Amino acid sequence: xxxxxxxxxxxxxxxxxxxxxxxxxxxxxxxxxxxxxxxxxxxxxxxxxxxxxxxxxxxxxxxxxxxxxxxxxxxxxxxxxxxxxxxxxxxxxxxxxxxxxxxxxxxxxxxxxxxxxxxxxxxxxxxxxxxxxxxxxxxxxxxxxxxxxxxxxxxxxxxxxxxxxxxxxxxxxxxxxxxxxxxxxxxxxxxxxxxxxxxxxxxxxxxxxxxxxxxxxxxxxxxxxxxxxxxxxxxxxxxxxxxxxxxxxxxxxxxxxxxxxxxxxxxxxxxxxxxxxxxxxxxxxxxxxxxxxxxxxxxxxxxxxxxxxxxxxxxxxxxxxxxxxxxxxxxxxxxxxxxxxxxxxxxxxxxxxxxxxxxxxxxxxxxxxxxxxxxxxxxxxxxxxxxxxxxxxxxxxxxxxxxxxxxxxxxxxxxxxxxxxxxxxxxxxxxxxxxxxxxxxxxxxxxxxxxxxxxxxxxxxxxxxxxxxxxxxxxxxxxxxxxxxxxxxxxxxxxxxxxxxxxxxxxxxxxxxxxxxxxxxxxxxxxxxxxxxxxxxxxxxxxxxxxxx
Numbered sequence: 289x290x291x292x293x294x295x296x297x298x299x300x301x302x303x304x305x306x307x308x309x310x311x312x313x314x315x316x317x318x319x320x321x322x323x324x325x326x327x328x329x330x331x332x333x334x335x336x337x338x339x340x341x342x343x344x345x346x347x348x349x350x351x352x353x354x355x356x357x358x359x360x361x362x363x364x365x366x367x368x369x370x371x372x373x374x375x376x377x378x379x380x381x382x383x384x385x386x387x388x389x390x391x392x393x394x395x396x397x398x399x400x401x402x403x404x405x406x407x408x409x410x411x412x413x414x415x416x417x418x419x420x421x422x423x424x425x426x427x428x429x430x431x432x433x434x435x436x437x438x439x440x441x442x443x444x445x446x447x448x449x450x451x452x453x454x455x456x457x458x459x460x461x462x463x464x465x466x467x468x469x470x471x472x473x474x475x476x477x478x479x480x481x482x483x484x485x486x487x488x489x490x491x492x493x494x495x496x497x498x499x500x501x502x503x504x505x506x507x508x509x510x511x512x513x514x515x516x517x518x519x520x521x522x523x524x525x526x527x528x529x530x531x532x533x534x535x536x537x538x539x540x541x542x543x544x545x546x547x548x549x550x551x552x553x554x555x556x557x558x559x560x561x562x563x564x565x566x567x568x569x570x571x572x573x574x575x576x577x578x579x580x581x582x583x584x585x586x587x588x589x590x591x592x593x594x595x596x597x598x599x600x601x602x603x604x605x606x607x608x609x610x611x612x613x614x615x616x617x618x619x620x621x622x623x624x625x626x627x628x629x630x631x632x633x634x635x636x637x638x639x640x641x642x643x644x645x646x647x648x649x650x651x652x653x654x655x656x657x658x659x660x661x662x663x664x665x666x667x668x669x670x671x672x673x674x675x676x677x678x679x680x681x682x683x684x685x686x687x688x689x690x691x692x693x694x695x696x697x698x699x700x701x702x703x704x705x706x707x708x709x710x711x712x713x714x715x716x717x718x719x720x721x722x723x724x725x726x727x728x729x730x731x732x733x734x735x736x737x738x739x740x741x742x743x744x745x746x747x748x749x750x751x752x753x754x755x756x757x758x759x760x761x762x763x764x765x766x767x768x769x770x771x772x773x774x775x776x777x778x779x780x781x782x783x784x785x786x787x788x789x790x791x792x793x794x795x796x797x798x799x800x801x802x803x804x805x806x807x808x809x810x811x812x813x814x815x816x817x818x819x820x821x822x823x824x825x826x827x828x829x830x831x832x833x834x835x836x837x
Contacts (some may be wrong), residue, residue, distance in 0.1 A: 292596040294620065295328040297352060297611055298647075299604035301746075303732045304337045304712070308673030309647040311349055312666045313602055313623055316655055325600075328352045330611035334731045336716025338747075340672040343461040343711075344665050356613035357595040359561050360554040363575055363584040369394045369692030372401050372542030373447075376413075377534055379404055390572040390585050393545050398581040400574045402545025405616060407571075409544070413536060423453040425477055427538040429520045432477070435538035436499065436524040442511045443497075443520030449543055452496055454535055457486035458528060465489065479531055484510075491519050493705040499524060501531045533570050552574050554583055558595075558616075561586055594618065603647040605631045605639075609734060625650055626824060637799045645690040652693045667700035672712055676824055679786050680709035681751065685825045692827055699739060713786050719748065719755050725766040729781060735774070736828060738835035743778040743797075744770075745831070747823045749786050756783050759792055764813045767796040777835070782823050791817040793827070804834050 296314040298306025307329055314327040327349035333341070341348060369392045370379055379391055383406050393402040397787050430447045433440055453471075457464055457480035464486060468476075473494035480486040482504035489516045490498050498514065498521045500506055506521060514521050524531050551574040552561050564573050575584035599614055600621040605630030607615050621638040622631070625647050642650045648670040655662050655670075662670060674694055678686040681694060698705045722728040733746035750756060756763075763781060771779035778797035785791065793815040795801060807815040820826045 292324050293352075294322065294325040294600060295352060295355070296596045296600040296602060297328040297330055297349075298602050299609040300330045300611065301730050301733050302331050302333065302337070303603075304334070304340055304676035304711045305646045305648055305673040307333055307337050307349065308340065308527070308669040309602045309623065309651050310675075311346065312648065312662060312669050313600070313651045313654070315666050316651065316658065316660065317600075317806070319660060320658065326350060328414060328611075334716060334720055336676065336712055340669070340676075340712060341373055341717035344668045344672075346665055346669065347535055347654065352611045354612040355597055355599065355617050357555050357558040357597070357616055359552050359558060359575055359584075361595050361597065362558065362590045362593040363554075363586050365584055367392065367575075367582060369398065369582055370404065370541055371396075372540065372545075373431075374541050375431055375538045376409065376541060376544065377435050377537035379409070380537065383409075384424070388585075390570070390587070392549075392574050392582045392585060393541050394582055400549040400551060400576070400582050401542065402547055402549060403570050403572070403574060404541060404545060405570055407689065412544075423424065423455070425452045425454045425535055425538065426450075426540075426543050427452060427477075427535070428540070429522070431538045431540050432497060432499070433522055435534050436522065436526060438499070438522045438524035441500075441506060441521040442515050447522070449540060450496065451475070454479065454527060454532065456480070456532055457483055457490065460717075461485045461489070468493065468568075476534060479535065479557075481528060488513075492519075495519055497522055498575070499531060499535065501526060501528045504518060510603060511567075549574055552586065553792065554578070558591065562591055565591070565711055565762065602651075605629055607631065607643065622655070623650055644687055644693075645681075645685045646674045646675070646677035649687075649690050649693050652697055653689070661700060662697075664701050667697045668703060668708075671697040671701050671703060671705060671708065675705060675709035676712055679784070679789075679821050680706065682786070682789055683821045683825070685822045713749055714751065716749065719750065719759060725759075725763055726770070728763070729766060734823075735776070736832065738832045741777045741835040742775070743780070743831060743835065744774065744776050745780045745782055745823060745827065747782040747784065749822065750785045751785070751787050752784055753792060756792070760811075760814060764794055764796060767813075771796050778831075782817070782820075782827055784821055786821075789819065789821060791820045793817050806830065806834055 296310045298310045311327040314325055317325050328350045329351055368382055368386050372393050389406040391404040392400050395401050410524045428447050428449045430445050454477045473628055474496050476495040477497045478490035478495045481501050483506040494517045500523050503523055503525050550564050550568040553576050572585050572587040575586050577583040595617045598618045598620050602623045605622050605624045623640045625644050644650055652670045678690055694705045729746045735744040767779045780795035782791050783792045802809050810816045
């Protein structure tokens with residue numbers, strides 16, 4: 289079972305504020321005594337963030353592809369199994385000893401060959417039925433010897449399982465003769481004590497196995513006759529009643545399972561386990577490790593266990609922007625500075641949302657509220673995220689608190705905010721440095737809903753529009769592909785010149801897009817947004833209003 293962990297994680301396509309706030313808030317909670325807490329990211333870091341982390345000597349946080357609960361999160365790794373060659377009596381012993389009701393049957397490599405279910409075993413051997421079914425024994429001379437802890441006095445000890453019928457010689461000779469009349473000896477297992485007449489009768493008719501109970505003697509000369517007749521004579525220390533019961537339980541396990549095994553792997557999603565438990569024939573499924581060997585057994589009770597993984601969301605509060613699977617695990621905290629989305633939880637949580645210019649600003653204020661000063665490298669992280677999201681304190685989202693916090697953090701980090709900010713944006717402003725146009729678009733791409741309309745907007749900061757002008761046609765074509773793939777009504781890229789403090793919007797959408805957008809069109813798919821620096825505070829509210837109209 290996976291150990292409890294808490295991940296502090298930002299949104300998909302993380303920007304600098306998202307990564308830096310996750311690391312710094314995780315450190316704050318660690319200093320406040322929270323255990324098993326780690327920073328994480330929900331996507332690859334961009335060039336700007338990479339520069340910040342390298343500058344401050346801080347490793348990238350762990351990448352979370354998804355956080356869907358996995359089978360390994362809810363099952364233990366101690367499992368009882370049984371070899372297919374073992375008798376049913378051993379299975380019943382294990383059922384009782386370990387208080388279990390499911391027993392995986394495995395081969396020599398611990399790979400599953402079936403599942404033994406206690407309920408089905410009970411129905412087969414304990415529920416009264418016709419006499420022939422009760423007498424039925426599927427066994428070999430070898431399995432009978434092992435189950436009865438016996439000794440073969442004469443005859444073969446083959447492992448071949450045969451269909452036999454059990455008869456107990458505990459009656460008068462005449463009655464017994466009548467009982468066996470017309471039966472084929474080679475299909476019989478005869479169980480008796482030191483009754484010479486019964487022993488002789490069985491040997492003369494050529495029974496497959498003669499079991500003599502209580503380690504009682506066999507009449508003189510009968511073993512020689514048995515050898516000639518091909519009768520296996522087996523002596524057991526158990527009494528007649530016990531021997532009869534064990535004989536019926538001598539069937540090798542492999543003959544009680546059909547070879548069909550419902551299984552999941554340790555890394556399968558919990559939803560896959562739920563589906564197989566709901567529609568499978570067994571009350572449990574076998575859990576396999578990475579090598580296909582039995583690692584555990586999972587039942588519906590495992591589905592009731594909560595995932596050991598918990599999340600603290602930073603820089604977002606909408607599940608559509610969260611790491612995939614966030615809706616399947618417990619979210620314990622949210623620290624954000626955006627508008628509220630369609631977010632709900634099953635229990636009260638710590639929810640901190642402040643109208644500041646960055647989530648790093650919010651985290652910095654939480655350090656202050658706790659009476660703590662961030663370490664120099666944490667102060668540098670918080671300053672970097674603040675400067676990135678407020679465009680070096682020029683964005684309309686910037687508040688007086690952001691200015692004051694930037695000064696405080698700069699002092700703790702030993703850095704000049706303006707100079708540090710210029711270096712941060714210079715490191716991340718080259719469009720051609722992205723591996724592909726798709727990576728450029730998705731580096732900071734967010735999707736929104738406005739009534740029945742949906743749209744997505746990415747943003748990139750540059751120090752000049754010159755490079756963008758030479759790439760805009762290719763970027764527009766890639767935007768069109770992205771829009772079709774994600775079935776968006778409109779897809780755009782906000783290109784912000786942080787030196788001139790203005791932006792261009794490259795947009796692809798329907799025929800009425802230019803009319804609905806409401807900005808001055810300067811070229812095909814290109815709109816001028818003078819004075820617009822903030823996607824969150826300036827562009828998105830405008831688009832939400834326009835698309836709802």
